[in-house]
Amino acid sequence: MNCFIHADMDAFYAAVEQLDHPEYRGKPVIVGGLPGDRRSVVSTASYEARAWGVHSAMPLVQAVKLCPGGIYLRGNMKRYREKSKEVMAVFAEFSPELQQLSVDEAFLNITGMEKLFGPPEILAKKLKKAVYEETGLTVSAGVASNKYVAKIASGMSKPNGLYVVPPGQEEQFMLSLPVSKIWGAGGKTQELFARHGFKTCADLHRLSRKLSVSVFGQSFGDFIYRAVRGEAAETFEAERESRSMSAERTFSYDLYDEFEIETQLFDIASEVFFRLLQTEFQSRTIFIKIRYGEDFSTISGRETFQTPLGTLNEFYEKLLALFRRKYRAGQGIRLLGAGLGSLETKDTLQQKEFFNEAKEREEQLEQSILKINARFPGAALKRGRSWLA
DNA sequence: TCTGGGGTCCTAGGACCC
């Protein structure tokens, strides 16, 4: 019988801040922005802040209204990633098979680990204790025979919780839950559930596979059918390799000025392209994203070329052409984004012969700029869109 | 209340080819 733990850090970013700043402990901490920051959202709220009704993804201005006395922070991703590494190292002490899902959660395959650590519940307790002693942070854990059920179980008794679903009890466990607990069914699906009168997983359990598919579509209907039976075991199995790379910015005030818009586009393109250069990937597909301030509508554009993009200048020129085709001139831009899709591992053999000399020189120049940027973070080299021209 | 940023996956429709 397989056995998995889903380990999920409690209010991770806020907890790290409270660890680093003792004066924040026991107080409502909201990471995401400072009061007065327009267009920010809450990234993480400490449990003290949640008591005021503040939660993740809430517009910051709303959080400030609910909790005017809170401690507001923009956040420090570098520090959170550093702390994340410490946490993952502790997880790794308990299982040779660790699958990190994000900065603050992971699955541990603990099948066959009884001899070393005792039964799953004891192991989970030891894990929680070790994480607290070695990092100063608390973690909630769910234990079950498959990852999907373990993931839901970890959310059952947060914070600092432990919830074990005994083998054979997976379906019973799921049946007892409201549909809001189904991982993979977000806001829109919850509305759909409500419209059809589905309140608990038991309501959905009454649907035949056929009926579920006719209501929710082939893929999602089949997923729901298995999820409410505790059988959606392969949900987290897929080997996720990187498929795209992107950056986007929401501006405090909508952009109208053409030069400013294009400068921002160049800046975003540089950020993405330099990130790409640090990987083994190349890409033939570019995309842009524009969100208008007026109605929050979002449009996107994508284009695939014959050969991979070799230089930042090439990337930017193609982005700009795509942007000009998609942009409704005169409309204020709230968000601008750009990226590279269909990432494939570099195939040097195939590529090199197509490069002409000038292009190769340009590539080398960009590589050296990348190195300078790496050695002197924040160097002005990244800014402006004329340094390569 | 007025909606982040970085990702993944799914669907539907069009183009093109055999």
Next chain:
DNA sequence: TCTGGGGTCCTAGGACCC
């Protein structure tokens, strides 16, 4: 003068997750 079906690649948009 009227045209099927399947496969593949591509694009746009949307749902969802942390």
